[in-house]
Amino acid sequence: MARLYVRSDLDPSDRDAHVAVLVVDPDGTPGERALDRLGSYCYEGDGVFFLLPTDGWAERTLDGGRLTVSIAVYPYALEQVRVDPADFPVRSSVDPDAAVVLTAEVAVPAPPVRFSEATAVFTGAPGTPLEALLAAGEDWPMVLADGPAEEEPVN
Template sequence: MARLLVRSGVNPDEPDMPVVTLVVDPDGPPGEDAVARLGDYCYEGDGAFHLLPTDGWVEHVLDGDCLEVAVAVYPFALGQVGVDASSFPDRSAVDPEAAMVLRAECAVDPDRYALTPPLTAVFTAGPDRAPGDVGTDADDWPIVFGLRPER
């Protein structure tokens, strides 16, 4: 199961800034595997892999102290990493062309969440690694998902 948290220490340039962080298991369920594979399709820069917002994004919904994050990806991008988009029948409410490949939720402090940048750092790690430890090693490069671009 994907693990979601808001934590500091993700951005080395601003270590005190809280960041929405999603940890997926590349050997886990299909949604986690699909998100992990997207790292091979991203462009590399600044110690991270970046998915273009025209290929996919993350939707954040805060309801009280419950944060839900949903990963939306266009079929073309999924196909580039060998994932069949038809495996994911749910579609984004903001753009029905995009497949919803993964959802995760967690309890957050709404005031702390308000300080997060408009992105989600996605790390790959197995269930044996604590979510708070992921991203502390220089070799742990996140896949950075932005929010859906405005049209």
């Protein structure tokens, strides 16, 4: 099962911002396996792999003291890594053409925190502590931007 964390000091462009960090098991749920495979579809840069926002994104909602992160990916990007989009019937609230491949929740530290625009995804075996993944430095995380903004109604 994917684990979600909230950590500061991970975004090099904004050290004070908190980053949502997902840890997925490459042999875990279909969504975890899909995210692990999407790493090979990303672009390299600055010690991370970037999933372009035109391919997928992270949708975050903060309700009370809980953060929910849903990863939405367009079917063509899933097909590029041999993942069947039909395995993911839940659709993005922002763009119903995108499939939600994984959703996770975590309690957010108080007081309310300011979040980075990035969500990081690490791959690790079950039980591997996040600190160990961060310290290893050999496996780059996949970074996803926030989702596209919902369109304003036209009058």
